Amino acid sequence: MIIALSAVHVMLAVQSRSRIDSDVAQVTSAQQGVRYLRATIDLLSELTRLRAQAVRNTPANPGALQRVVTELDALDGREGEELGLGPRWSGLRPKVGQLIDDMPTGRQALDRYGEVLTLAVDMAAKVVRLAHLTSSADSYVNYLADASFVQLPIVLIGANLVADQTYLGGGSGSAALVIAVTRAQVAAAAAAIDAGLRDATGAAGHAALVEPLDSFRDTVSRFGDTAPAGTAGTRATAANAVLVQDASLAVADAMSKQLDRLLKDRVRTLDRLRQQQIALVIGGVLVGLLLLWWAMPGRERESADDRDDEVGADPTADIAAVSVAMPEVDARDLLAAEELLRVGRGVRPRSGDDELTDA
Numbered sequence: 001m002i003i004a005l006s007a008v009h010v011m012l013a014v015q016s017r018s019r020i021d022s023d024v025a026q027v028t029s030a031q032q033g034v035r036y037l038r039a040t041i042d043l044l045s046e047l048t049r050l051r052a053q054a055v056r057n058t059p060a061n062p063g064a065l066q067r068v069v070t071e072l073d074a075l076d077g078r079e080g081e082e083l084g085l086g087p088r089w090s091g092l093r094p095k096v097g098q099l100i101d102d103m104p105t106g107r108q109a110l111d112r113y114g115e116v117l118t119l120a121v122d123m124a125a126k127v128v129r130l131a132h133l134t135s136s137a138d139s140y141v142n143y144l145a146d147a148s149f150v151q152l153p154i155v156l157i158g159a160n161l162v163a164d165q166t167y168l169g170g171g172s173g174s175a176a177l178v179i180a181v182t183r184a185q186v187a188a189a190a191a192a193i194d195a196g197l198r199d200a201t202g203a204a205g206h207a208a209l210v211e212p213l214d215s216f217r218d219t220v221s222r223f224g225d226t227a228p229a230g231t232a233g234t235r236a237t238a239a240n241a242v243l244v245q246d247a248s249l250a251v252a253d254a255m256s257k258q259l260d261r262l263l264k265d266r267v268r269t270l271d272r273l274r275q276q277q278i279a280l281v282i283g284g285v286l287v288g289l290l291l292l293w294w295a296m297p298g299r300e301r302e303s304a305d306d307r308d309d310e311v312g313a314d315p316t317a318d319i320a321a322v323s324v325a326m327p328e329v330d331a332r333d334l335l336a337a338e339e340l341l342r343v344g345r346g347v348r349p350r351s352g353d354d355e356l357t358d359a
Contacts, residue, residue, distance in 0.1 A: 024274075026132055027266050030141075032079040033131025034260055037149045039075055040124045041252050042068045043096075044153055047117050048160040048245065050099075052238070054109035055164045062100045069096055083130045088123045095119065110164055117157055124149055133259075141262055143196040148255040154189040156248040158182045159223055163241035166234050183224065186244075190220040193251070212254045216247040 046065040053060040076089040095116050104112050128134060133145035162182050165175050197213055223240040 024267070024270050027263055027270065029083065029131050030133055030136070031260070031263050031267075032083055033127050033133050034145075034256060034263065036072075036075050036079060036083065036085075036127050036131075037124055037133075038256050039068060039071045040120060040127065041149070041153065041249070041256075043072065044117065044120055044124070044156060045245065045249055047096075047099075047113055047120065048157055051109060051113035051117075052160055052164055052241075054103065054105050054113065055107075055167060057105045060103065062103075065096070065100065069093065083127060085123070085127065085130065088126060092116070092119050092123060107168055110168065114161070121153055121157070124153060138262070138266075141259065144255045144259040144262070147193045147196055148252050148259065151189040151193050152248050152252045152255075155186050155193075155220065156245050158186040158189070159220075159241040159244035159248075162186070162223075163238040166237045186220065187224055190217070208258060209251070209254055212247070212250045216251045219243045219247040 043065075046068055050060050050062060050065060072089055073093070076085065080089060099112060099116060102112075128145060128149050133149070134142045136142050136145075162179050165179050165182075169175060194213070194217060197209060219240070223237075223244050
C-alpha cells in the first residue's frame with residue numbers, strides 16, 4: 001500500500017513538473033516574441049516615415065532603418081529559429097535593402113513601400129501566433145499583445161497611408177475609396193484598443209497606460225475629423241498623421257514594457273512553483289521512507305523489546321511460582337536418598353550376574 005501511494009505521488013509530481021516546464025517554455029517563447037515584435041514595430045515606423053518622405057520627394061535618411069535591419073538580423077539569428085519563423089525575415093530583408101538602394105519617389109514609392117509594409121505586418125502577425133501572445137490564460141496579456149502588435153500597426157500605417165494618398169491626389173475615385181476604407185480601419189483599431197483598456201481596468205499596472213492612451217485617443221480623434229480642402233487640408237492631414245504615428249509608438253512602447261513586466265513576473269512565479277514542487281517530491285520521498293521504516297522493521301523491533309522485557313524481569317518471581325507448585329519434602333527423606341545414591345555408586349555388579357546386569 002505504501003509503495004502504491006509513493007508511486008502515485010511520484011506520478012503526480014512528474015505530471016506537475018511537465019505542466020510547469022510547458023508553461024515555462026510558453027512564457028519563454030512569448031518573451032522572445034515580444035523582443036522580436038518591438039524591433040518589427042520600429043521597422044514599420046521607419047518604413048512609413050521613409051515612405052512619406054519618398055512620396056513627397058524630400059531628402060530621406062535611411063540610417064535609422066538600417067539600424068533596425070541590423071537589430072532584426074541579430075534577433076532572427078538568435079531567436080527566429082526557436083520561434084519557428086522560417087524564411088520570413090530572410091525573404092523580407094532583401095526587399096528592404098532594395099528600397100534603401102533605389103529610393104523610389106512619388107506613386108512608385110507608395111506602391112513599393114506598401115508592398116514591403118504588407119510583408120512586415122504579415123511577419124508581425126505570424127510572430128504573435130507563434131509566440132502564443134494572444135492565447136494566454138491572462139486576458140490582460142492578450143489585450144496588451146493584440147493592442148501593441150496587431151491594432152497599433154493598423155493605426156500607424158493607416159494614418160500615414162491616408163496622408164500619402166491625400167498628398168498624391170485623393171480626389172480620384174479609387175484613391176478616395178482607399179482613403180475612406182483606411183480611415184474606417186484606423187477608427188476601428190483605435191476603438192478596439194480603447195475598449196480593451198476599459199475591460200482591463202482591474203488589471204495591475206493598467207494605470208501606467210492611461211496617460212499615453214489618453215493622448216493617443218485625442219490624436220486619433222483629431223485625425224478622424226474632416227480636413228479642409230486644398231493644400232491646407234493636405235498639410236493638416238500629414239501633420240496629424242505624424243502625430244498619430246508618434247502617439248502610436250508611445251503607446252506601443254508603454255504596452256510592450258508592461259507586457260514584458262508581466263511575463264517576467266510569470267517566470268518568477270513558475271520558478272517558485274518549480275522549487276515548491278521539488279520540495280514536495282523530496283518531502284514525499286522522506287515520508288515514504290519513514291512509513292516503510294515503521295511498517296517493516298517495526299514488528300521485529302517490537303518483538304525484540306518484548307524479549308528484552310522478558311530477560312530483564314525479576315527472577316525471584318519465577319522461583320517463587322515454581323516453589324509454590326512443588327510438593328513439600330521432608331529433609332530426612334532427602335538425606336536418606338542421598339545416602340542410597342552414595343552406596344549405589346560403590347556397588348559393582350559381578351560378571352555373570354544376569355539379574356544385576358539386567359538391572
